[in-house]
Amino acid sequence: MAYVAIADQDEPLHDPQSFIEKYIWSQDHKVIAIQYGITAIGVGLVALVLSGLMRLQLGFPDQFSFIDPSSYYQFITMHGMIMVIYLLTALFLGGFGNYLIPLMLGTRDMVFPYMNMLSFWAYFLSVIILLASFFVPAGPTGAGWTLYPPQAILPGTPGVDWGIILMLASLAVFIVAFTMGGLNYITTALQARCRGMTLMRMPLSVWGIISATVLGLLAFPALLVSAIMMLLDKLIGTSFFMPALINLGETLEYNGGSPVLFQHLFWFFGHPEVYIVALPAFGIVSDLLSTHARKNIFGYRMMVWAIVAIGGLSFVVWAHHMYVSGMHPYFGFFFATTTLIIAVPTAIKVYNWVLTLWRGNIRLTTPMLFAIGFIFTFINGGLTGLFLGNVTVDLPLSDTYFVVAHFHMVMGVSPILVLFGAIYHWYPKMTGRLMDETLGKWHFWITFVGAYSVYYPMHYLGFLGLPRRYYAMGGAEFMPESAQSLNAGISVAALTLGVAQLIFLYNAIVSLKKGKPAGHNPWEATTLEWQTPDTPPHHGNWGDKLPVVHRWAYDYSVPGVEQDYIPQNVPRGENEQSGQT
């Protein structure tokens, strides 16, 4: 029986026997990771369909009788919330975090596997609660993903009876799930690494994932607290967020609350949330670029410190989402300054990615294409972020399609491209078979070009002043005829893009049985997860002996060594002329 080889925790691994213990109530981090992944992708498909419905209405107004203003707002809300939290957060941290941390750091499992299992099932429950809101009277909430009170809990907003309650409850359960998982990820990475694996030898994927987890553990509390308070406002009539107001000609019981308080709490969570999604993408893309360019990552230490600095700064910029809520000019000045400072570590990362590619022996595999695509979309979305970070530029652009284009580029398209790259990259480790390269390349080009044709024009719509979240523009005078045809074009591109994802699903399912056998290290990568004795790795990961690490994760094309990569668990050879410890 495999043992966890750490002096103070000599406990036998839980050894599952039956099918249910192996695949349903599994405590194996790899199975939990795949459970997380499949659930997240499943619920993400729902959000994808919702975005298609929204584009139908925007591109071809009044053509589809089944989309009325209420359902449009419900689609917007659910699309945003699912994509940000239930897909991206869950897939990066619950999915890849679970899969990669123990394998990359040479441990047998997470430190507390039972709690890890609970984490997944609580997440699953939160997804069920969220999806249940489609089936309650009046449907899910239509308050927008930001759920701003007072409107979120007042009559007139769709789903005010049940939808909003289920949404808040689901978020609370999600946060519990995330906390149980997140504690495991951090403790595993800090306390259970294998012999030789120092913090500064960890692959950047792990750095990105655990930094994002720290952000999550400190940011989700604000969301939990605001969810509890809004539930109390809605259910028993407290007035935390509700000022005295008149709704539909009626004076309400509420009195003396502060709607801006909710905005502060929400964005104190909301802004770090952007980096909860972005930091794992930064980390994973660094590993993809380095592996497929056969070159060490440029400036490893800088990359680590940039991740940590971005994570820290993300807690002092939240009010840049609230410039239009009104604030003292000095606060605007402060938050604009901190926001723009984030551009420095971020730019360091981008330069380092590009310099990693410089004179590398680039293999244009599917994961590499997605990784390079990420650099493009991320620079694009990052630059528009500099516009919006300035108060004076933000005010006219706020709540226009420019903002929609910005955040979709920077935290929608970019992390999703990394996720696709990561799935193509680690699929052979999870299943033992490669995904089809030809289909993968088709998938990449359609997704990449499609994403640009959807979001690039939106910047221009934003300059025109086209407001976001509107069901229909009606006869708005400022909106020229051409803007409507642009909108129609965007819709065609978006629907094509959505349907094209079927290529990916087809590829993933068919390759499971028919893919080319991968061998244990198809990409000739150095990191530990490719050095497991079995592919896919068995329960316990490492057979009898834990690996011992002798070098950092990026020894590619080391001068004086014939093979162009040296795995982390290979001892230092005599011919090695350089390479980093």
Added chain:
Amino acid sequence: MANDATTADQTPAFGEGTGWSGVVGDWSSDKQTFGVPWGKAMMWIFLLSDTFIFSCFLVSYMKVRMSTAIAWPNPSEVFGLTVFGVDVPLLLIAIMTFVLISSSGTMAMAVNFGYRRDKKKTVALMLATAAFGATFVGMQAFEWTKLIQDGVRPWSNPFGAPQFGSAFFMITGFHGLHVSAGVIYLVVVANRVRNGFYDKKGNYDMVEISGLYWHFVDLVWVFIFAFFYLW
């Protein structure tokens, strides 16, 4: 099953070096960053996260206290008790605070005896801690009852701003849930000390870990007490 330590390169090992080089050595060593068991590290990280929850609650309380248009009630009147015809402000809450802080003392002693493997005293002191905690929750229930009889509700309040009731019930309720959970946690751990579970496991870490949680819950109470009752 021992790992091959011999072949690893000269990476700084945990606990080598003194002063700042020791700190750097610890942080950058392989295998572990902090010289503590897994459960203890995890509890510390959880408490950090929980701190943010309570901070958000308390900051929100301060914000609604500023934003409300109706005057805030005087806490020493609302929380006063009449004992033998004498009005004593904050009497009950003073006793509650005393009880909870005493429980931290018994907990610290329990941890001490846990290290000495003195099973009997560890169990007794942990149960005493749990009893103090239960007393605290009981007195809190009494306090809630009294306030509710006085007409204070989460949505309204005869003494002034309705947010007083909302914030009070929410924050003390959330803290009370923490204490109740802690009582159950302590009883479970004490029982495992008693039946030799930790002797078989080889360490009494769980006693200290549950102690960390308990001290944290006490510390949070000090802040709630200061911000809610004394302000």
